[in-house]
Amino acid sequence: MENFHYCAPTRVEFGRGVETLAGELIRGFGGTKALLHYGGGSVVRSGLLDRMIASLEAAGVAHVELGGVVPNPRVSKVREGIELCRREGVDFLLAVGGGSVIDSAKAIGYGLAYDGDVWDLYEHKCAPKGSTPTGCVLTLAATGSEMSDSSVISNEENGKKRGVNNDLCRCRFALLNPELTYTVPAYQTAAGSADIISHTMERYFSHGTSEPTDSLAEALIRTVLEMAPRAIKNPEDYDARAALMWAGSLSHNGLTGCGRGGHGRVGDWACHQLEHELSGMFDVTHGAGLAAIWGAWSRYVMPSDPARFARFARNVMGVDGADDTAAAFAGIEAYERFLREIGMPTNLRELGLTLDEKQLDALAYNCSFQGTRDIGSIRVLEQADMREIYRLAQ
Ligand code: NZQ
Numbered sequence: 001m002e003n004f005h006y007c008a009p010t011r012v013e014f015g016r017g018v019e020t021l022a023g024e025l026i027r028g029f030g031g032t033k034a035l036l037h038y039g040g041g042s043v044v045r046s047g048l049l050d051r052m053i054a055s056l057e058a059a060g061v062a063h064v065e066l067g068g069v070v071p072n073p074r075v076s077k078v079r080e081g082i083e084l085c086r087r088e089g090v091d092f093l094l095a096v097g098g099g100s101v102i103d104s105a106k107a108i109g110y111g112l113a114y115d116g117d118v119w120d121l122y123e124h125k126c127a128p129k130g131s132t133p134t135g136c137v138l139t140l141a142a143t144g145s146e147m148s149d150s151s152v153i154s155n156e157e158n159g160k161k162r163g164v165n166n167d168l169c170r171c172r173f174a175l176l177n178p179e180l181t182y183t184v185p186a187y188q189t190a191a192g193s194a195d196i197i198s199h200t201m202e203r204y205f206s207h208g209t210s211e212p213t214d215s216l217a218e219a220l221i222r223t224v225l226e227m228a229p230r231a232i233k234n235p236e237d238y239d240a241r242a243a244l245m246w247a248g249s250l251s252h253n254g255l256t257g258c259g260r261g262g263h264g265r266v267g268d269w270a271c272h273q274l275e276h277e278l279s280g281m282f283d284v285t286h287g288a289g290l291a292a293i294w295g296a297w298s299r300y301v302m303p304s305d306p307a308r309f310a311r312f313a314r315n316v317m318g319v320d321g322a323d324d325t326a327a328a329f330a331g332i333e334a335y336e337r338f339l340r341e342i343g344m345p346t347n348l349r350e351l352g353l354t355l356d357e358k359q360l361d362a363l364a365y366n367c368s369f370q371g372t373r374d375i376g377s378i379r380v381l382e383q384a385d386m387r388e389i390y391r392l393a394q
Pocket residue numbers: 038039040041042043069070071072073097098099100101103139140141142143144145148149150151152180181182183184185188192195252272279286287
């Protein structure tokens with residue numbers, strides 16, 4: 001087992017009605033004026049926004065509102081939020097929504113503690129030095145942003161999507177009420193489930209052994225394989241929604257990476273890095289982009305470690321057979337079958353993209369940061385490998 005850093009400081013309140021605790025919790029963390037940050041309107045239509053305002057008012061927390069965060073959240077909205085918070089003297093950020101809203105709030109938090117343009121941090125010109133305390137009410141089980149150290153933002157001026165990983169942005173609290181996800185459409189439920197599984201896979205398909213972590217990872221993926229179809233069939237199945245919600249948080253709070261390693265990185269993350277270029281350039285749904293790229297990536301890298309893929313096939317996908325390579329292929333096919341069953345694409349065409357040669361070049365060029373970085377750990381990928389995976393994913 002490798003040495004590891006595990007930091008999961010987010011206070012979690014889980015279950016029916018927990019969103020009403022927001023005002024009290026913000027007070028407890030010293031907040032006096034909150035930014036109520038939300039997306040394109042689902043929280044208005046559901047009445048959740050009004051309930052959040054009531055919770056803040058009951059606790060004597062003043063607030064200003066900023067809605068309109070879009071999926072693949074934009075840096076322009078983040079800049080607007082920073083200006084608003086400075087003008088209004090906001091000292092706590094409350095994100096009410098999915099990963100995009102939480103990431104936008106985290107970015108506003110970084111920006112408030114930085115004198116220059118917040119995009120500098122996402123270009124990694126410098127590291128964040130601080131952030132404004134942030135809490136969230138989650139409405140979509142997917143990204144794990146509610147407990148993660150990550151914020152991912154898109155720049156509409158140059159089509160780049162970039163993430164910053166730093167413990168500074170972790171939410172002070174996450175309020176997880178599975179009932180708030182009853183209205184999530186089937187496509188978003190499926191994409192969220194693919195994302196949850198991917199966060200665990202990215203750490204699982206790397207080098208090293210950490211048996212407790214591997215066993216937890218396998219159980220988490222099996223849980224999502226069972227619960228996603230249930231939640232899609234019956235959106236108000238509380239237990240299925242609850243399982244997806246908690247699996248989402250556990251899959252990206254660092255737990256499934258403890259003790260695993262490889263190439264100086266915890267985990268592989270190639271699928272995420274390949275996907276972030278797709279959603280940066282073409283504005284696709286993150287989880288669907290991951291599903292579309294996974295088959296090509298897994299077939300490309302599997303020969304580097306057939307035993308690992310065979311373990312996944314046997315322990316997660318229920319594949320039999322003694323030969324590792326055959327089992328590995330069967331496991332890949334079984335996971336792709338699952339993705340199709342829940343309505344996810346398994347290639348770029350099904351995602352709605354037909355790429356020409358120039359676009360393939362541009363994706364690989366951007367993903368390799370203009371040829372300056374490699375990605376992955378189970379197999380390290382150079383720019384040419386990235387291009388080949390995009391091509392194979394068509
Ligand atoms: O904007 P509204 O109207 O709220 O609608 C949203 C949005 O259209 C809708 N939605 C959310 N909750 C709903 C609901 N609709 C009905 N009922 C509800 N209860 O769902 C749509 C998608 O929302 P979004 O927040 O974009 O989805 P998700 O949570 O999947 O977030 C995706 C973003 O997070 C990033 C992704 O790259 C992408 O930008 N990620 C963030 C990570 C992190 N911070 O740790 C890790 C991930 O790997 C990922 O990169």
